[in-house]
Amino acid sequence: MSQKDVGNKVPIYKLKTTDEVMKYYDEWGENNKYDKDMIEWNYTGPKETVNIFKKYVKNKESLIFDAGCGTGLVGLELKKFEYKNFHGADLSQKLLDIVPKNLYQRLLKVDLNQSIDIKDNFYDAVMCVGTFTFGHVKPSALEEFVRITKNNGYICFTINEGIYEDYGFDKKIKSLKRNNILKEIEFFKSDYIASKDVNAWLGIYKVKK
Numbered sequence: 001m002s003q004k005d006v007g008n009k010v011p012i013y014k015l016k017t018t019d020e021v022m023k024y025y026d027e028w029g030e031n032n033k034y035d036k037d038m039i040e041w042n043y044t045g046p047k048e049t050v051n052i053f054k055k056y057v058k059n060k061e062s063l064i065f066d067a068g069c070g071t072g073l074v075g076l077e078l079k080k081f082e083y084k085n086f087h088g089a090d091l092s093q094k095l096l097d098i099v100p101k102n103l104y105q106r107l108l109k110v111d112l113n114q115s116i117d118i119k120d121n122f123y124d125a126v127m128c129v130g131t132f133t134f135g136h137v138k139p140s141a142l143e144e145f146v147r148i149t150k151n152n153g154y155i156c157f158t159i160n161e162g163i164y165e166d167y168g169f170d171k172k173i174k175s176l177k178r179n180n181i182l183k184e185i186e187f188f189k190s191d192y193i194a195s196k197d198v199n200a201w202l203g204i205y206k207v208k209k
């Protein structure tokens with residue numbers, strides 16, 4: 001499906017620059033509109049991703065980085081399954097401001113298209129849900145995710161099916177696999193926003209260093 005077609009269903013997909021994306025989300029968060037829309041659209045990304053994640057990351061004390069946490073929907077799922085230590089990072093300060101209090105141990109405003117101000121090998125796992133999509137975060141972020149994840153840690157993410165090849169996620173993942181940096185555990189097409197006929201690849205990978 002072309003960006004134009006999908007942009008008619010989900011307006012955010014029409015945006016081009018990081019600045020436009022940030023402004024859009026800042027406004028989308030007002031009066032909890034983002035969360036209300038996600039309920040109305042039956043957005044299943046956070047639930048589907050955490051369901052896969054919990055099959056492999058058994059230690060509930062694991063330190064997790066939620067990249068592009070938005071309003072905290074992934075954090076709510078992690079909490080449901082008794083994970084206790086997770087940090088959230090997002091471009092939109094307005095969304096970070098409406099994340100439920102005390103859900104994440106730490107919230108950071110970051111542009112994931114730049115290098116992330118976190119030490120190497122800091123996290124046990126990285127989650128990234130809904131953030132690899134049109135005009136949002138590029139495949140180079142996967143290298144940063146690898147850098148901040150410990151050896152034998154996990155990276156779990158969705159990639160909107162419409163950008164998987166067009167933005168070069170297929171090539172980036174292939175190269176990380178070929179160089180034995182990522183070991184594929186599961187990778188399949190998930191429902192994501194099936195109500196809008198928008199699906200995503202969902203992957204979980206083990207990091208090898």
Ligand SMILES: C[S@@+](CC[C@H](N)C(=O)[O-])C[C@H]1O[C@@H](n2cnc3c(N)ncnc32)[C@H](O)[C@@H]1O
Pocket residue numbers: 018021022025045046067068069070071072073074089090091092095110111112113128129130131135136137
């Ligand atoms: C579709 S939302 C997903 C939010 C959350 N993970 C969820 O599943 O509800 C995409 C998120 O990516 C964030 N985002 C977009 N571009 C970004 C960037 N360059 N750096 C960091 N976050 C970004 C947006 O602010 C937004 O919160």
